[in-house]
Amino acid sequence: MNFLFWFALGGIIYTYFGYPLLIIFYSKFRPFRVGKKEDMVYPKVSVVIAARNEEKNMERRLRNLFEQNYPAHLEIIVVSDGSRDATETLVAQYKNQLYQQGPNDRCSLQLVSYEKPKGKPFALSSGIAVASGEIVVFTDCRQRFANDAITRLVHNFSDDGVGCVSGELIFEETPGSAIQSEMGTYWNFEKWLRKLESKTGFVPGATGAIYAIRKKLFQPIPIQTLLDDVLIPLNIAMQGYHVLFDSSAVAYDVVSKDFSQEKKRKIRTLAGNWQLLALEPALFNPLKNPLWVxxxxxxxxxxxxxxxxxxxxxxxxLLRNEPAVIVLILFGIFILMAALPEMKHPLSIFNPFMRICKTLLVLNYFAFLAPLRLLFAHERLW
Structure with a gap:
C-alpha cells in the first residue's frame, strides 16, 4: 500500500511539475535553433480544409484565406465530406467569382466532393492527393488566420530539417462562456509547454486549427483516427524531421458557450490519445520515436x-500516516477551492489559484470519462 501511495503521488507530481522542469532544463542547455533563411524563396502552398455542413462558416473562411499576404501561390482545397447544406454551393460560387476576375497567379480554389461522409482522416488524405503545393497547411472552417499566418508557418521550412510546424490558437473573449476561464487557464499552460518543447525541436502534436507539413512526408492515417493533428506530426517525427511550434503564426477561435459541447470536444481529444496507442504501437518504442519522452x-x-x-x-x-494525512488535507482544500465561486476584493487574490483548481478538476473529469467513452460509446465521439 505504501508503494501505491508514493507511486501515484510521484506520477502526479511528475506530470504537472517534473516534466515541465525537465523540458525547461533541456531547452536551456540543448536548445534547437531553426535555421530560417531571410532570402527564402517561398514555395507554392496548398491549404486543405475538411468540411461537413459548414455553410455558416465557409464564405468567411475562404475570404480570410484569400486575404493572406503569402508571397507565392496559394491553392485552397475544400473537401466536402458528405455535406447536406449549402457548403458546396458556396465554394462553387466563390470559385466562379475568382474566374470572373480573370487569370490569377496568386491564388486558386478547388472543391473535392463526396456524397456520403467518410470521416476527416479520409477527407484530409483526399485533399493531400490533389494538392500540388510543396507545403500543405491544414485548418478548419471555424477559425480565422492572422493575415501573415501562412507566411510565418512556411518560413520555418527554409530549414530542411523541419517537417511540421504548428501555429498558435488564440481564444477570443466570448461573454457568457460557461467554461472560458477554465479552458483559458489550461490553454495558456499548454501553449507555454509547447513553446518549451519546440525549443527541443520536437513537439508531440500540432494544433488542428493551424499547422503545416512537407507534403512529401505525409503518410495516410487510418480512417478511424480521432487525432489527425497528433498522428500526422508524430509520423513525420518518426521519419527524422523536427516538429515545431511557432507562436507568431496565429489563428483565432472562441470557446463554446455550451459546456456539453466543450466537454464533448475535450473528451474526444483525450480519447484520441488513448486510441493512438492502438493505432501506432511504435510510438511507445523509444528507439523508433524521437519524441518518446x-x-x-x-x-x-x-x-x-x-x-x-x-x-x-x-x-x-488506509495508511493514515503523516504524508497520507497531508495529502488528504490538500485534496480537501483542492476540492473546496474548485467548488467556490470567484471572490471579490480583498479575497480576490485567491481567484487565480481557484481557477487552476477548477481547470484541473474539469480536465481530469474529462480524462476519466475518455477511455470509457472510447470503449463503450465510440459513436458519441464523432
Whole structure:
C-alpha cells in the first residue's frame, strides 16, 4: 500500500511539475535553433480544409484565406465530406467569382466532393492527393488566420530539417462562456509547454486549427483516427524531421458557450490519445520515436492522472500516516477551492489559484470519462 501511495503521488507530481522542469532544463542547455533563411524563396502552398455542413462558416473562411499576404501561390482545397447544406454551393460560387476576375497567379480554389461522409482522416488524405503545393497547411472552417499566418508557418521550412510546424490558437473573449476561464487557464499552460518543447525541436502534436507539413512526408492515417493533428506530426517525427511550434503564426477561435459541447470536444481529444496507442504501437518504442519522452510525459501521463488520484486517495485513506494525512488535507482544500465561486476584493487574490483548481478538476473529469467513452460509446465521439 505504501508503494501505491508514493507511486501515484510521484506520477502526479511528475506530470504537472517534473516534466515541465525537465523540458525547461533541456531547452536551456540543448536548445534547437531553426535555421530560417531571410532570402527564402517561398514555395507554392496548398491549404486543405475538411468540411461537413459548414455553410455558416465557409464564405468567411475562404475570404480570410484569400486575404493572406503569402508571397507565392496559394491553392485552397475544400473537401466536402458528405455535406447536406449549402457548403458546396458556396465554394462553387466563390470559385466562379475568382474566374470572373480573370487569370490569377496568386491564388486558386478547388472543391473535392463526396456524397456520403467518410470521416476527416479520409477527407484530409483526399485533399493531400490533389494538392500540388510543396507545403500543405491544414485548418478548419471555424477559425480565422492572422493575415501573415501562412507566411510565418512556411518560413520555418527554409530549414530542411523541419517537417511540421504548428501555429498558435488564440481564444477570443466570448461573454457568457460557461467554461472560458477554465479552458483559458489550461490553454495558456499548454501553449507555454509547447513553446518549451519546440525549443527541443520536437513537439508531440500540432494544433488542428493551424499547422503545416512537407507534403512529401505525409503518410495516410487510418480512417478511424480521432487525432489527425497528433498522428500526422508524430509520423513525420518518426521519419527524422523536427516538429515545431511557432507562436507568431496565429489563428483565432472562441470557446463554446455550451459546456456539453466543450466537454464533448475535450473528451474526444483525450480519447484520441488513448486510441493512438492502438493505432501506432511504435510510438511507445523509444528507439523508433524521437519524441518518446515528450509523447509519454505530455500525452500519456495526463491520461493517467485521474486514476493515479483515485489510487492515491484510496491508499492514503488506509495508511493514515503523516504524508497520507497531508495529502488528504490538500485534496480537501483542492476540492473546496474548485467548488467556490470567484471572490471579490480583498479575497480576490485567491481567484487565480481557484481557477487552476477548477481547470484541473474539469480536465481530469474529462480524462476519466475518455477511455470509457472510447470503449463503450465510440459513436458519441464523432
Amino acid at each position: 515528450q509523447f509519454v510525459s505530455h500525452k500519456i501521463c495526463r491520461l493517467l492522472v485521474p486514476y493515479l488520484a483515485l489510487i492515491l486517495l484510496f491508499s492514503a485513506s
